C-alpha cells in the first residue's frame with residue numbers, strides 16, 4: 001500500500017500528533033487538579049478549616065441539597081478553655097498528629113477512612129456523645145486516652161490498650177481530633193448520627209442546690 005492510499009485516521013503522523021496532544025492535554029488537566037486538590041486539603045482552604053477552629057464549637061447541620069450533615073463552625077468554645085492563635089493551634093494539632101503516628105493509632109482505627117477496622121473511625125470521635133457535656137468533654141477524652149483499658153463505651157466489645165500516652169500528648173491528640181472533626185468529609189462516615197450540641201439543661205445539683213441555707 002502506498003503512502004497516498006493510507007486513510008488519514010490510520011496514518012502514522014496522525015497518531016503521533018494525537019499522542020502529543022493527549023499527553024499535553026492530560027498534563028494541563030493534572031496540573032489544574034493538583035492545584036485544586038491542594039486547595040481542598042490545605043488547612044484554611046475550602047474543606048479543611050484553619051487549625052484555630054479548635055477555639056470554636058464544631059456543629060453539624062443537615063444539608064438538604066447535599067443530603068447529609070455538614071460541619072458548621074459555631075460560637076467560641078476554646079479547647080481546654082484557652083483561645084489559641086493560628087500558630088499555637090497549628091503547633092498543638094501537629095503535636096497531636098505526630099502522637100497518632102508515633103503510637104500507630106491506624107493499626108486499629110481509621111482516620112479519614114485510612115487504617116484498620118478493629119476499632120471505630122476517629123474522624124468524628126470528638127463529637128461522640130459519650131464524652132458528656134461540652135464542659136467536661138475534653139478532659140474525659142484526655143483521661144480516656146491516658147488510660148482506656150477499663151473503659152468500654154461502645155457496643156463493639158473491644159477495649160483499647162494503654163499506649164503510655166502522656167498528658168501533654170493526650171491533650172494534643174484531643175486538639176487533633178477536634179480539628180479533624182471539623183473537616184468537610186462529604187458526609188463520611190456514612191452512619192454518622194445527629195449530634196445535639198445545644199447547651200445541656202442545668203445539672204441536677206445546681207437545680208436542687210439550696211438557695212438559702214437553713215439555720216441549724
Ligand code: HEC
Pocket residue numbers: 099100103104105106107108109118119120121122124125128130145151152153154155156158159160161163165173
Ligand atoms: C490495639 C488497638 C488500638 C490502638 C493502637 C488504638 N486504639 Fe483507640 N480504641 C481501640 C478500641 C478497641 C476502641 C473501642 C473501645 C470502646 O469502645 O470501649 C478504641 C476507642 C478509641 C476512642 C473512642 C472512639 C469514640 O468514637 O468514642 C478514641 C478517641 C481512640 N480510641 C483514640 C485512639 C488514639 C488517638 C490512638 C492512638 C494514640 C488509639 N486510639 C490507638 C483500639 C485501639
